[in-house]
Amino acid sequence: MNYIWLGLMVIALIFGAINGRIDAVTKAAVDNAAAAVAIALGLIGIMALWLGIMKIAEKGGIIRILSRAIRPLAKLLFPSIPSDHPAIGAMLMNMIANWLGLGNAATPLGLKAMEELQTLNKSKDTATNDMATFLALNTATICLIPMTVIAVRVQLGSGNPFEIISTTIVASTCAMIAGVTTAKLFQRLPTFRKSDPNRTKEESENDAGASHD
Amino acid sequence: MTDSIVYAAGDSLATIAQTSQELTPSFFVTLMKNFSTWAIPALIFLALILGWYKKVKVYEAFIDGAKEGFTVAIKIIPYLVAILVAIGMFRASGAMDGFVALLSPLTNLIGMPAETLPVALMRPLSGSGALGLVTELMKIHGPDSFIGRVSSTMWGSTETTFYVIAVYFGAVGVRRVRHSIAAGLVGDAVGLIAAVLICRIVFG
Incomplete structure (x- = not known):
């Protein structure tokens, strides 16, 4: 994240200067800083609403039933999370909201899931493998109904605004599979094994031994 | 964006656009529109009714979560x-x-x-x-x-x-x-x- 952020900022400043848009770049920085706070404050109400509903669903047992239904899949994607852990339920609710295109509900539920995953983290400032996998599921999620883009197509008088649903489902499914596979493969790389906050002592010793060979 | 703009929309594409226009399934359109209208209220309804059925104090639970x-x-x-x-x-x-x-x-x-x-x-x-x-x-x-x-x-x-x-x-x-x-x-x-x-x- 350090390099990405540094890269974005430095490239913006250099290109802004070359293109003679440096005043626009400065304006964008100030405007977006204000917009970020507005977005976060706007989230408070929606967060409260969905976390409240989520609590009712949790106490009513819906989440437990749903979590049990996806246990095999959860075991495959998140082998280190106990199958009765609330993180599974929260992640599931987030995925459902994502797939249905309920963006407003997806973020609060996803953040709730991150909090649950954080309880399983031994080093609180470092992402666990499970978090990386969950993020991959979220940054490249299956999109069943891209309602926003369909609305634009309707407005522009498309003959069939819905014809892109099938292609979107295929493309976004490919994205999700690729994202999760990458997360799963990369967690085996030596660098990321070393930075795994939940790795056991034996694993560290094995890695140390291997590096001496 | 100053990328080159090509105005050429090929004849074949125009034909495809025309045929898909004739095939527009209006029931599908209504279905999709209704789906997004009803998904959120249905989710809330389900949570409330199941909570009530399981004797959850729904108001207290909501406040608890919303905090x-x-x-x-x-x-x-x-x-x-x-x-x-x-x-x-x-x-x-x-x-x-x-x-x-x-x-x-x-x-x-x-x-x-x-x-x-x-x-x-x-x-x-x-x-x-x-x-x-x-x-x-x-x-x-x-x-x-x-x-x-x-x-x-x-x-x-x-x-x-x-x-x-x-x-x-x-x-x-x-x-x-x-x-x-x-x-x-x-x-x-x-x-x-x-x-x-x-x-x-x-x-x-």
């Missing part, structure tokens, strides 16, 4: 400011044109229309920014042109990776995100390439 909303939203502010400022500056600087020029020989290989490349590059950075570009392309080329279809599909094919990573990790105070960015970006790349390929298969 957490405030702290989480406040916690993500610094992360959100950092990422949105960087993305905003990047967009305003016009650096995107440079990347488009750099990448276009590669994307031409898979038959990605050059006009849609800015959409692909924008998508992981900003959802509304990418939607703006898609809208612009559809205004110029028409929503039922190949370019319109590809860019529409691209928009839904992936998420705003940087925003999601900043917000989700920000909410729990994680700063070292390890391989999350790599996984997210591979997902984006595959989704965007898949969008082009599937549109070539389906829409010719």
Whole structure:
């Protein structure tokens, strides 16, 4: 994240200067800083609403039933999370909201899931493998109904605004599979094994031994 | 964006657009519209009724859960400011044109229309920014042109990776995100390439 952020900022400043848009770049920085706070404050109400509903669903047992239904899949994607852990339920609710295109509900539920995953983290400032996998599921999620883009197509008088649903489902499914596979493969790389906050002592010793060979 | 604009909408595409117009299933349209209208109220109704059935004190439970909303939203502010400022500056600087020029020989290989490349590059950075570009392309080329279809599909094919990573990790105070960015970006790349390929298969 350090390099990405540094890269974005430095490239913006250099290109802004070359293109003679440096005043626009400065304006964008100030405007977006204000917009970020507005977005976060706007989230408070929606967060409260969905976390409240989520609590009712949790106490009513819906989440437990749903979590049990996806246990095999959860075991495959998140082998280190106990199958009765609330993180599974929260992640599931987030995925459902994502797939249905309920963006407003997806973020609060996803953040709730991150909090649950954080309880399983031994080093609180470092992402666990499970978090990386969950993020991959979220940054490249299956999109069943891209309602926003369909609305634009309707407005522009498309003959069939819905014809892109099938292609979107295929493309976004490919994205999700690729994202999760990458997360799963990369967690085996030596660098990321070393930075795994939940790795056991034996694993560290094995890695140390291997590096001496 | 100062990319070259090609006004040529091929005859074959026009025919496809025409046939799909005749095939518009109106029941499907109503179904989809109703679905998004009803999904959220149905979810809330289900949670309430099941909670009531299980003798949950629903009001107290709601307040309990809702309390957490405030702290989480406040916690993500610094992360959100950092990422949105960087993305905003990047967009305003016009650096995107440079990347488009750099990448276009590669994307031409898979038959990605050059006009849609800015959409692909924008998508992981900003959802509304990418939607703006898609809208612009559809205004110029028409929503039922190949370019319109590809860019529409691209928009839904992936998420705003940087925003999601900043917000989700920000909410729990994680700063070292390890391989999350790599996984997210591979997902984006595959989704965007898949969008082009599937549109070539389906829409010719």
